[in-house]
Amino acid sequence: MTLTTTLTDPPPATGITPVLSVRDLRISFPSETGPVEAVRGVSFDLLPGRTLGIVGESGSGKSATALGIMGLLPPTAALGGQVLLGERDLIGLGDKELSEVRGNGIGMVFQDPLSALTPIFSVGRLLADALRVHQDLTRRAAFEQAVELLDLVGIPDPRNRAKSFPHEFSGGMRQRVVIALAIANKPSVLIADEPTTALDVTVQAQILQVLRRAQDETGAGLVLITHDLGVVAGHADDIAVMYAGRIVERAGVGELFRRPTMPYTARLLAAVPTVDSGVHRPLVPIGGEPPALVGLPAGCPFASRCALALDACRADEPELRDITGHGSVACLRADEIADGSLDPAGGVAAVVRTADDRVGTGEVVLRVEDLVKTFPVTKGALLKRRVGTLHAVNQVSFDLRAGETLGLVGESGSGKTTTLMEILRLRQPEGGRIEITGTDVGTIGSAAQMRELRRDLQIVMQDPLGALDPRLPVFQLIAEPLRAIGRDRESIRSRVGELLALVGLDASISDRFPAALSGGQRQRVGIARALATEPKLLALDEPLSALDVSVQAGVINLLARLKRELGLAYLVVAHDMAVVRYISDRIAVMYLGRIVETGDTETIFSDPRHPYTKALLSAIPVPDPQRERTRESVVLEGEQPSAARLPAGCVFVDRCPLYRLVGEDVRERCRTERPAPTHVADHPGHHYACHAA
Numbered sequence: 001m002t003l004t005t006t007l008t009d010p011p012p013a014t015g016i017t018p019v020l021s022v023r024d025l026r027i028s029f030p031s032e033t034g035p036v037e038a039v040r041g042v043s044f045d046l047l048p049g050r051t052l053g054i055v056g057e058s059g060s061g062k063s064a065t066a067l068g069i070m071g072l073l074p075p076t077a078a079l080g081g082q083v084l085l086g087e088r089d090l091i092g093l094g095d096k097e098l099s100e101v102r103g104n105g106i107g108m109v110f111q112d113p114l115s116a117l118t119p120i121f122s123v124g125r126l127l128a129d130a131l132r133v134h135q136d137l138t139r140r141a142a143f144e145q146a147v148e149l150l151d152l153v154g155i156p157d158p159r160n161r162a163k164s165f166p167h168e169f170s171g172g173m174r175q176r177v178v179i180a181l182a183i184a185n186k187p188s189v190l191i192a193d194e195p196t197t198a199l200d201v202t203v204q205a206q207i208l209q210v211l212r213r214a215q216d217e218t219g220a221g222l223v224l225i226t227h228d229l230g231v232v233a234g235h236a237d238d239i240a241v242m243y244a245g246r247i248v249e250r251a252g253v254g255e256l257f258r259r260p261t262m263p264y265t266a267r268l269l270a271a272v273p274t275v276d277s278g279v280h281r282p283l284v285p286i287g288g289e290p291p292a293l294v295g296l297p298a299g300c301p302f303a304s305r306c307a308l309a310l311d312a313c314r315a316d317e318p319e320l321r322d323i324t325g326h327g328s329v330a331c332l333r334a335d336e337i338a339d340g341s342l343d344p345a346g347g348v349a350a351v352v353r354t355a356d357d358r359v360g361t362g363e364v365v366l367r368v369e370d371l372v373k374t375f376p377v378t379k380g381a382l383l384k385r386r387v388g389t390l391h392a393v394n395q396v397s398f399d400l401r402a403g404e405t406l407g408l409v410g411e412s413g414s415g416k417t418t419t420l421m422e423i424l425r426l427r428q429p430e431g432g433r434i435e436i437t438g439t440d441v442g443t444i445g446s447a448a449q450m451r452e453l454r455r456d457l458q459i460v461m462q463d464p465l466g467a468l469d470p471r472l473p474v475f476q477l478i479a480e481p482l483r484a485i486g487r488d489r490e491s492i493r494s495r496v497g498e499l500l501a502l503v504g505l506d507a508s509i510s511d512r513f514p515a516a517l518s519g520g521q522r523q524r525v526g527i528a529r530a531l532a533t534e535p536k537l538l539a540l541d542e543p544l545s546a547l548d549v550s551v552q553a554g555v556i557n558l559l560a561r562l563k564r565e566l567g568l569a570y571l572v573v574a575h576d577m578a579v580v581r582y583i584s585d586r587i588a589v590m591y592l593g594r595i596v597e598t599g600d601t602e603t604i605f606s607d608p609r610h611p612y613t614k615a616l617l618s619a620i621p622v623p624d625p626q627r628e629r630t631r632e633s634v635v636l637e638g639e640q641p642s643a644a645r646l647p648a649g650c651v652f653v654d655r656c657p658l659y660r661l662v663g664e665d666v667r668e669r670c671r672t673e674r675p676a677p678t679h680v681a682d683h684p685g686h687h688y689a690c691h692a693a
Helices: 062-070 095-101 123-134 139-152 171-183 201-218 229-235 253-258 263-270 334-338 416-425 447-456 474-484 489-502 507-511 519-531 549-566 577-583 601-606 611-618 625-630 664-672
Strands: 002-006 020-029 036-046 051-055 078-085 106-109 189-193 221-225 238-243 246-252 321-323 327-329 364-379 385-401 405-409 431-436 457-460 537-541 569-573 586-591 594-600 632-636
Touching: 020 062, 036 062, 036 221, 036 246, 051 062, 051 229, 062 078, 062 106, 062 189, 062 221, 106 171, 123 139, 123 171, 139 171, 139 201, 171 201, 189 201, 201 221, 201 229, 201 611, 201 632, 221 229, 229 253, 229 625, 238 253, 238 263, 246 253, 246 263, 253 625, 263 549, 321 334, 364 416, 364 569, 385 416, 385 431, 385 569, 385 594, 405 416, 405 577, 416 431, 416 457, 416 537, 416 569, 447 457, 457 519, 474 489, 474 507, 474 519, 489 507, 489 519, 519 549, 549 577, 569 577, 577 601, 586 601, 586 611, 594 601, 594 611, 601 611, 611 632
Parallel strands: 051 221, 051 238, 106 189, 189 221, 405 569, 405 586, 457 537, 537 569
Antiparallel strands: 002 632, 020 036, 020 078, 238 246, 246 327, 321 327, 364 385, 364 431, 586 594
C-alpha cells in the first residue's frame, strides 16, 4: 500500500505543563587524563505532543543526555542536576525505582534494534512481558495487546508474526517492534536515539511515519536525537543544537532554519549536500576537530573553528541567552548575526554545473553487460541440500567513462554491493561480461595480468576504521600497496608524502595509528591508500555513511577535486540520495537485482519515470521545514520481497502504487511480462523499465 501524506506545522503549545523538565544536567566519566565532561549544564522543557530535535556532531553529548535521563549510564558516571518527569525527580533514584519508570513513564527507541531486542524470545513474548511488568494482565490479555501493538506500528499479519523471533525480521520491521515496545504502556515521554540511522531512505520514511502515529496514539512528548537535519526539519517542533556537551542554540524549527544564529549551527547547515534544479552550492566543511571534553580551556569551545571569533570569545564561555524573535543562543555575536549584519556561513555563492562538468567524455574504463550472480538457497543443519536460487544480480548492464561518476542506488538487498563485488573479483562472472580499461576480465590468464589490472581498480570501504590495519601507522598503510607493485624505498617515501598532501593531510600524521585519527582523517587515509597505484577507477562502497555531516562535506569536496584533477572514474554505492545527487553524474536505480531506471542525475531527479524511483526521491528528507512539511510524500508500505522468489513479471509489482490505478490489461502485463527498458526521447541516455509509467 502506498500512502501519500502532507506534513503540516503543529499548533504552538503555550501555557502547558511540561511532561519532562531537565535542569542543569551534568554527566562526567572518569578517564586516565581526568574527568570527561560529556554533558555540561543541559536544560530544556518537553511539552506533551511536541517534538524536540537534538542535533550535533558525534561526541557533542546527545546520546549521553538521553541515557542520563533514562538512568542507563554506567555506575562509574557522575550525574548531577534535575530531571523532572511530571513532578518526580529521577536523579538519585535507584535502579529498582527507575525500572518502574522505564517503559512506563518514559519509552526509548534505540539506534540498533537488533541489539535492543532479546534474541531468544519471540517479539510477541517481548511485548507481552513489557506489558505485564507494568500492568496487571493475564498472559492471554497481554498477548492480545501485543498483537494490537504490532498492528498499530504496521507489521503485516501481526498475529502470526508475533510468534517470530527478532532475527526473522528486516531492519525496518525490527525498528517497528522497538517502537511498539516503547509505546506499549502509553508513556508520557518518548526518546528516539538515531532511530533511522542504519535504514534505507524508504524504510526511514516508514519509521518516521510510525513514530508520528505512535506519538499521536500516546500524546507523548518526543525527544528526537539525530544527525540528519532533513529529519528534524520535517518532524521537530523545536530544535536544540549541542556542541561540546552543552546546548549552544535552541529555537523553533522555522526560526532556526530560517536564520541560524549560532555560527556552529550555520556551518552545520552549510555542510549539508542539497541541490535544487542543477544548482550546486559548494559545501562548507567545519574546519578542525571538536574539543576534547577533558580540561576544556576557557572561552567558547567553538572559538578555534569559528570564522567570527573575537578575542573576548576565548576569554569566557558565553551563556545561553534569549534573542528577540528567535530563541536562545550561546554566542557573543548573536545579535549581529540575528540582524543580518554578519553571515556565519561565509556567504558562499552558488555554482551552476554545466553539461561538461557532469558528463564524462573520456574513454570507457568500465563496461558491464548482462551481469548475473546467483547464490544457492540451502536447507539442513548437517546435510545441506539446495532448495532454491537467490537471484542477487539479474542481467545488469552499464558503462562508465573516465572523469565520470555513476551512482548505484536502491534499498538494501537490491544487488548494489553484489554488483560491486563481482566487478572487484576480476574473475569470469557467472553470467554476462565485465570489461575494465578495455580488458575482458574473463580472458585474464596469468597472475601478472591480474596484478596489472588490479592497479587500475581500487576500492574505498564504508568503515574506514575497519578497513585499515590498526597495527600499522599511516605511513606503512599507504606504503603497503606501493611495495606490492615493486616501488623502491626512496620513491615510496616521496609518493606517500605526495598522497598525504593530495588528500589534504599533514605529513605529521604519518607516524600515527588509525585509532588516533578522526573519522574524516581515517577516510582520507583510505582514499590516499586507494590512489597509491594511480588507478583509473575507484569503487566507493558507502564511503560517507559513517561520517558526521561536517566531515562528510570535506570528503565530498575532496572526491570532487580528485576526480577533476586526476580524471578518475567513480562507481559509488550509497543509500543517501542527497549525497548521490551531489557527487554523481549519472544514476542507476536497482531493485531486486535489476536496473529499473538509469539516466543523467538531474534528469532522474527532475523527471523520474519509474514508480520506485519516485518513491525513493520522495523519501529524501529536505533540510527546509517549509518545503518538507508541504510536499507530497509517497511512503512505500511493505518489504522488498525475497530475491529467491522473483515475480514472473515486473519485480516491483507487489509494492507498485501505479499497479492499483491502471486497467486490468496493464495489470496482466505487470504480473506476467518482464518490462523492457523504454527510452525517453527528450532525454538521451534516460531509460526506465515499467509497463504502467
